[in-house]
Amino acid sequence: MSERAKPNAVFRFFDRLGRLSVAGLEELGRYGTLLVESFYWLIFGHRIGQPVRIGAFFSEMMEIGVRAIGIVGIMAAAIGAMLAIQGIYSLKIFGAEGHVVFGVAFSMVREFAPLITGILVAGRSGSALSARIGTMKINQEIDALEVMGINPVRFLVVPSLLAALIMVPALTFMSMIVGLWAAGAYVNFALGMSLAAFLDQTISILSVNDLLHGLGKSAIFGLLIALIGVVNGFMVKGGAEGVGKATTRAVVQCISAIVVTDMLFALVATL
Amino acid sequence: MSDSKQKPTPPAPQLPTVIEVRDLVTHYGTRQILNGINVDIVQGEIMVIMGGSGSGKSTFLRHLMALQMPTSGTIKILGNDVWDLSQKDLFGLRKKLGVAFQAGALFSSMTVGENIMLPLYEHTKLDRLTMQIMARMKLEVVDLAGFEDLMPSELSGGMVKRAAVARAIIMDPRILFFDEPSAGLDPVVSSQLDDLILRLRDAMGMTICVVTHELESAFKIADRITVLDKGDILFIGTVDELKKHPSERIQNLLNRRSEEAEIDADEYLRRLMGEKLETEGMSR
Incomplete structure (x- = not known):
């Protein structure tokens, strides 16, 4: 019995591995196709009488960007203050707490602002996109769009993709300012350094490259969040349970993709 | 009457064929869903497609609406082979089709009026007032005048279906598809919807294709009935022919x-x- 079971287990393992690999490749293909199709509609939609709706684009900008200002601001302030607290605590060992501005400025602008903004937008908008498109799919609303001669990618995906591409960097920029302000406020409280002096030092330390580094990767995060949310929404099968699963999957994938991309970006940028 | 397993249906005399289905085969994986279907639907008729669960009628309807590509075979709608058309031409063809889905498929984020105006907004350059007037006219047709500012969630099941019909006819399509129009409705509302389907055929001259498993409804509205069974056509003919x-x-x-x-x-x-x-x- 056990002799027979062994090859079965091995066979099952490779069978499963093969299936997972094919499914993974298929999903990657979907991301690529959706991205290409989105740019196609964005550029050529007008020519075939199907332009991207400006109203939907602004509405998505409102949803993804403007409505996230509050939570992103609070989180950025908390992270900025936390960086200042930890920085002063560590540097005190060497008696160099006055140099805390270096650590705070670089980590906030290059790392924490894009990362925290990306993760928050993934939790808010990545899941919302996935749930919305998934629900539309099971309610046959996607089919309804197609039979009305309205391309669902042009109608649903492009406005979200474009909005995420613009609003995530915009939120990141705001996050940088709020985070640095909060850090400056703590440094002022802990070390007596004025906010103006903190700001002055920050500006002299940072270069345009640092800013572009943070904003550049936040644009990629925005693209990833929108793509992952949409693809998971389109892949929904079954009813409400399928929507729930897709939403969870979208958030997990978004956050994982953001962290891995962040690491790769840091690696490439510091080579 | 034609007990037509694989034979093409002879079109009714003098009337042009608007949907022509030939040798339609569909597989889901290794499972065969449709086994070489041949059907002609002529202009101005109400064709009811019936069959039990798993008979292939929903798949057949998806093919007719050009939502799903078959494994093999051809579907010509208004003379166009739907799977040979360019994307632009397919969009053009779809403007001539209207579909009322089983659950209505109204967009929950839009009001009833916005749902109905959506095809006009996307495909025409009419001003908003004209679109609103047209939407109200179609709402009158389906007895939903005055409901344009409500959200779909505020409507009853029957009203959602009628609003979906209003959206389906806003572009004055030549062919109208209904997917299980009576499903989930009480007999009175179901009968009202049947009357609406007949009115659309008589007043607007539309060709209508209805997928249903409600016998009473089918007998009331059908000019001809196609019965599907396990992916084959078991019968095509009139209600009287079916009964006998x-x-x-x-x-x-x-x-x-x-x-x-x-x-x-x-x-x-x-x-x-x-x-x-x-x-x-x-x-x-």
Whole structure:
């Protein structure tokens, strides 16, 4: 019995591995196709009488960007203050707490602002996109769009993709300012350094490259969040349970993709 | 009457064919869903597609709406082979089709009026006032005047379906598809919807294709009925021809008799327990 079971287990393992690999490749293909199709509609939609709706684009900008200002601001302030607290605590060992501005400025602008903004937008908008498109799919609303001669990618995906591409960097920029302000406020409280002096030092330390580094990767995060949310929404099968699963999957994938991309970006940028 | 397993349906005289289906085959994986369907639907008729669960009628409807590509075979709608059309031409063709989905498929984020105006907004350059007037006209047709500012969630099941019909006819399509229009409705509302379908055919001259399993509704509205069974066409013809058809399977369908009921108890028990008993026997 056990002799027979062994090859079965091995066979099952490779069978499963093969299936997972094919499914993974298929999903990657979907991301690529959706991205290409989105740019196609964005550029050529007008020519075939199907332009991207400006109203939907602004509405998505409102949803993804403007409505996230509050939570992103609070989180950025908390992270900025936390960086200042930890920085002063560590540097005190060497008696160099006055140099805390270096650590705070670089980590906030290059790392924490894009990362925290990306993760928050993934939790808010990545899941919302996935749930919305998934629900539309099971309610046959996607089919309804197609039979009305309205391309669902042009109608649903492009406005979200474009909005995420613009609003995530915009939120990141705001996050940088709020985070640095909060850090400056703590440094002022802990070390007596004025906010103006903190700001002055920050500006002299940072270069345009640092800013572009943070904003550049936040644009990629925005693209990833929108793509992952949409693809998971389109892949929904079954009813409400399928929507729930897709939403969870979208958030997990978004956050994982953001962290891995962040690491790769840091690696490439510091080579 | 045609007990047409694979023969093309002869179109009714003098009327042009608007939908022509030839040798339509569909597989889901290794499972064959449609086994070479041939149907012609002529202008101005109401064709009802019937069949039990798993007969392939929903898949067939998805093919007719050009939402799903078949494994093989051709579908010509208004003379165009739908799978040979360019994307632009397919969009053009779809403007001539209207669909009322089973659950309405209204966009929950838009009001009823915005739902109905959406095709106009996307495909025409009409000003908003004209679109609103047109939407109100269609809402009048489906007896929903004054409901344009409500959200779909504020409507009853029957009203959602009628709003979906209003959206489907806003572009004055030549062909209208209904997917299970009576499903989930009480008999009175269902009958009102049947009357609406007849009115659309008579007043607007539309060709209408209805997928349903409601016999009463089908008998009331159908000019012709296609009965699908396990991916084959069992019957195409008029209501009277269907009622008089000698086939036992058709009579079972009409009298809502299950073929399963005719299996004797021992056979049924063997079918239920067979696999388990065999397994147990082997393990002993």
